[in-house]
Amino acid sequence: xxxxxxxxxxxxxxxxxxxxxxxxxxxxxxxxxxxxxxxxxxxxxxxxxxxxxxxxxxxxxxxxxxxxxxxxxxxxxxxxxxxxxxxxxxxxxxxxxxxxxxxxxxxxxxxxxxxxxxxxxxxxxxxx
Numbered sequence: 456x457x458x459x460x461x462x463x464x465x466x467x468x469x470x471x472x473x474x475x476x477x478x479x480x481x482x483x484x485x486x487x488x489x490x491x492x493x494x495x496x497x498x499x500x501x502x503x504x505x506x507x508x509x510x511x512x513x514x515x516x517x518x519x520x521x522x523x524x525x526x527x528x529x530x531x532x533x534x535x536x537x538x539x540x541x542x543x544x545x546x547x548x549x550x551x552x553x554x555x556x557x558x559x560x561x562x563x564x565x566x567x568x569x570x571x572x573x574x575x576x577x578x579x580x581x582x583x
Contacts, residue, residue, distance in 0.1 A: 482535060483523060483525065483529070483535060483547040483554075484499055484523065484547070484549070484554065484578075486580055487564075488564075489579055489581070490566075490577045490578060490579050491549060491554065491577075491578040491579070491580060492563070492564075493523060493556060495563065496563030496564065497556045497560055497563055497565075498556065498557070498560055498564070498565060498566050498568070498569075498577055498578075499523060499549075499554040499555065499556060499577075499578040500520065500554070500555045500556070500557060500568050500569070500575050500576060500577060500578055501552045501553070501554065501555075501575070501576050501578050502520065502553065502555065502574060502575055503573075503574040503575075503576070504574055505552060505553050508536065508538050508548060508551045508553075509538055509539075509553075510522060510538055510540050510541075510546055510553040512553070512555065513540070513541050513542075517555075518558070519557070519558050520555040520556070520557055520558070520568070520575070521555060521556050521558065522540065522544075522546040522547075522553065522554070522555055523546060523547040523553075523554040523555060523556065524544060524545065524546055524547070525537050525545040525546060525547050527545075529545060529547075534549055534550050534580070535547060535548070535549060536548045536549075536550075536551060538553050549578060549580065550580075552578070554578055555575075557571075557575070
């Protein structure tokens with residue numbers, strides 16, 4: 456019986472050691488140079504007309520300001536939440552504010568959308 460239990464030690468140890476990583480997905484965005492960027496390094500923005508954890512940017516607006524979409528099964532955690540868009544799809548929000556990229560940003564680090572029409576702003580985690 457003792458030999459049998461020793462065989463399980465590496466398996467159990469492996470499960471226990473990997474346990475904290477199981478089920479943890481990467482955050483939908485990261486902080487870089489004081490702003491939030493998506494997994495490709497593209498700047499993320501907030502929209503002043505969004506309210507109550509709901510996106511007000513649909514149709515043509517969403518074509519110019521693509522939402523940071525959440526994959527099926529994504530789970531909210533900490534400051535990260537999910538908002539349901541008008542079409543039923545899910546979008547990431549940070550501290551309740553839906554996040555977007557901007558089509559005129561061509562490379563990582565571009566911030567051409569900041570201040571657009573007085574309602575678009577670079578998403579900065581310390582601002583919330």
